[in-house]
Amino acid sequence: MEAKTKDLWVLVETDQNGGAKNVGLELLNPGRRLAEGQQGKLVAVVIGSRVDEAVKAAQAHGADQIIVVDGPEFARYTTDAYTDTLYALVEKYGPTTLLIGATGNGRDLAPRLSCRLKTGLTADCTGLDIDEQSGNVAWTRPAFGGNLMATILCPDHRPQIGTVRPGVFKKKEPDGSRSAEVIREEIHIPEERLRTRVLDVISELSKELVDLEGAEIIVSGGRGVGGPEGFRTIRELADALGATVGASRAAVDSGWISRSHQVGQSGKTVGPKLYIAAGISGAIQHLVGMNSSDVVVAVNKDPDAPIFGVADYGVVGDLFQVLPALTESVKKRKGLS
Incomplete structure (x- = not known):
């Protein structure tokens, strides 16, 4: 027309x-x-x-x-x-x-x-x-x-x-x-x-409700966390910040965390005020899901990781050293430790 x-x-x-x-x-x-x-x-x-x-x-x-x-x-x-x-x-x-x-x-x-x-x-x-x-x-x-x-x-x-x-x-x-x-x-x-009719709507909630799209702060982990136990470090920082836990597709596909946490092309598109990417290399599939974030902080061992190209602040280092130090600093500022 x-x-x-x-x-x-x-x-x-x-x-x-x-x-x-x-x-x-x-x-x-x-x-x-x-x-x-x-x-x-x-x-x-x-x-x-x-x-x-x-x-x-x-x-x-x-x-x-x-x-x-x-x-x-x-x-x-x-x-x-x-x-x-x-x-x-x-x-x-x-x-x-x-x-x-x-x-x-x-x-x-x-x-x-x-x-x-x-x-x-x-x-x-x-x-x-x-x-x-x-x-x-x-x-x-x-x-x-x-x-x-x-x-x-x-x-x-x-x-x-x-x-x-x-x-x-x-x-x-x-x-x-x-x-x-x-x-x-x-x-x-x-x-x-009308060939179809909605009889009822059943909301099935997983054990934890993950509201990535509405989150103001997200702490995400990727392949660099090394396994499901590595997300304990991610969660500790997220808890201190009052943030939501996110993940890359690599971490989800490895079975380290549920798909409800996935950020990226095949996951959720997010736009928080603060996005912390730990152990995430920055493949384009992940970047398209978080490039609307106001401030991006990247933590990665590889100084050439693509995530640093979009980050406002970057830390080249071991996330298992950087994140606990950051968690402790946040807790002190909040008077939690």
Whole structure:
């Protein structure tokens, strides 16, 4: 289809209580820059049930316009209801670009929608920009198993669609004084159109709940910790700092720590205020998962380790000497020892 506007849309996912999920609010941040580059409006699309809180959040986080579809059939995500609804909205308004979070729902919805619209989809993006020559969105994502970064353009079809991992971009501080135009669309999906129905949602929690994406401080260990017992040193520093424990894929694949701790291309994408990488060489697969961190501290024996290329502070040394000393220093400052 041809674009009818130069607007950029961000799908703001909602939870069962009608609140906005973080990833949609995060995407309003780069969405502002891209919308200005396309000379269009930044539009939030909110689909759900009783979504007034999500609408307020989208307004406070920078949307110029908010398109709302509110109905009981949208309380829980289903492929048919959300695809039909978003397709109808795109057909009516014709945006140039659509950003969707690379969540479980987003990864289900985006390819279905792009196929129906006969347009391209760039999945799992870690970078967004405007190509100066063509004016198209330049979507950047890991390729070939994370061994290089590819930048992809969609010059011939509209809308341009991409999914972006949660945590890649940071939310702007909300501004409660902002106002935005709110358009409410009456779209209802007949029950016979819905081929699947959610009967119940069962949350299975592991023995420890690992919130890497929401953590402000993360202490991660890699192959250099040497084994599962090496993570005791990582945990001691994390406990002293009030931090969350992370890990590289190498440590997870070796069975030293559970996959729920994994940071990187095949794990979680994080953006803490402080990221401490101990015994992590810095393969690109890991770097794409933590390059949004405010401050990165690297501890590694190898002075040529790639992690030092992205670190704000680097310590060349044995992590089993450096981390205990740092832990003791933190405890003294907190009056814990």
